[in-house]
Amino acid sequence: MxxxxxxxxxxxxxxxxxxxxxxxxxxxxxxxxxxxxxxxxxxxxxxxxxxxxxxxxxxxxxxxxxxxxxxxxxxxxxxxxxxxxxxxxxxxPLEQLLEIIDGMQMDLQQTRYLDFKNLQLYCYRVASVVGLLAAEIFGYKDRQTLKYAHDLGLAFQLTNIIRDVGEDARRGRIYLPIEDLQRFNVPAKDIIEARYSDNFRALMEFQIERAERYYDQAMAQLPAVDRKSQRPGLVMAAIYRTLLREIRADGSKVLTYRTALTPVRKLWIATRTGLAG
Structure with missing residues (x-):
């Protein structure tokens, strides 16, 4: 083949x-x-x-x-x-492809993250680096676009983490930072045992707001001159933000349910966003 x-x-x-x-x-x-x-x-x-x-x-x-x-x-x-x-x-660059593998390596060595700073390193390796490489492939004229690509990759990974809380817990991983669990008084055992509570919903609202801030920050950093060339990233952002808002609208039932958009809906969002480019 x-x-x-x-x-x-x-x-x-x-x-x-x-x-x-x-x-x-x-x-x-x-x-x-x-x-x-x-x-x-x-x-x-x-x-x-x-x-x-x-x-x-x-x-x-x-x-x-x-x-x-x-x-x-x-x-x-x-x-x-x-x-x-x-x-x-x-x-x-070779170094960036190897950094992606370094991120996967972290999954073999680490199942919890003490704070958001430590989680950011993981997100950088598995998502922001991919965003930076994608920006190179899409093409850009203003290097400010790389800051956009970095933050957008982080926003995507935070969305994935939010969507997959329950699924990841069943695999023995909790990506939500320990400091966040403690702040909202949500024991790791509640996540592992898929136990919902008002505290858990408040925790997830905090995570969703953090992701939304990174989407906003990324969009604010995309120069107008590169908006057309970076259109694929804008399409991805539209789909992912729709998913994030669906999770919120569903009451963040991520411990027992994996929110997903249908292929038809993804294609409709992609077409609408792509044509608006």
Whole structure:
């Protein structure tokens, strides 16, 4: 199979909101972002689908070597073959791809975060770095756009964390900072046992407000000159903010329910936002 066909199938199969934003890109940029997104899916799947920590560690180590081969060797995986081609046209530094793997590594070593500062490092590696690379692929004229991309990536990851509280807890992970749990008097046991309370709803409202602030901060930092080129990010933001507001409207029932938008609704939001571009 052609490496780019593999990447497209990997992206489409995920059902992610990100896939819909790629539809508005020229072919060469679409191929590049598909390759980057497929890379993220592959290394994320190592952590989510491999239950033996030693096996997961071995797989991540393999991915580090395979990623390095993109820049000075002979990669063998279709995703890395695709990235080896697109990196010649777009600025995709090795260090940033390895930082994404570092973020996945954190999932193998850490299941709780003391405070938001520590959580930010995780979010930076698994999401903001992806946002920065995506901004390079989409194209920009003003470097201020990189601040937008950084904060938008953080907002996306905070949205994911909010959506997946219950699912993550069942996997033994709680990304909500310990200092936040203590502030709202929500014991970790309540989250693990899916126990709702007024305190928990207040905690989630706090998390939602934090995410909304990062969306606002990101949008305020996007220069007008780059608004058209960064349209895929705006599409993603529209879909993700709609999801975040659905979670709030549902009463933050994230311990027992995973709020999701239908593919048709995602496509409608993407089309509306893309045309408004």
């Amino acid at each position: 052609d490496p780019f066909e593999y990447c497209q199938q990997k992206a489409a199969a995920s059902g992610s909101s990100f896939y819909y934003s790629f539809l508005f890109l020229p072919a060469e940029r679409r191929r590049a972002i598909m390759a980057l997104y497929a890379f993220c899916r592959e290394v994320d799947d190592v952590v989510d689908e491999t239950h033996d920590l030693q096996v997961a560690q071995s797989k991540l180590d393999w991915w580090r070597g395979e990623t390095a081969a993109i820049y000075g060797g002979t990669p063998t995986h279709p995703v890395c073959l695709a990235l080896a081609e697109v990196r010649r046209q777009f600025n995709i």
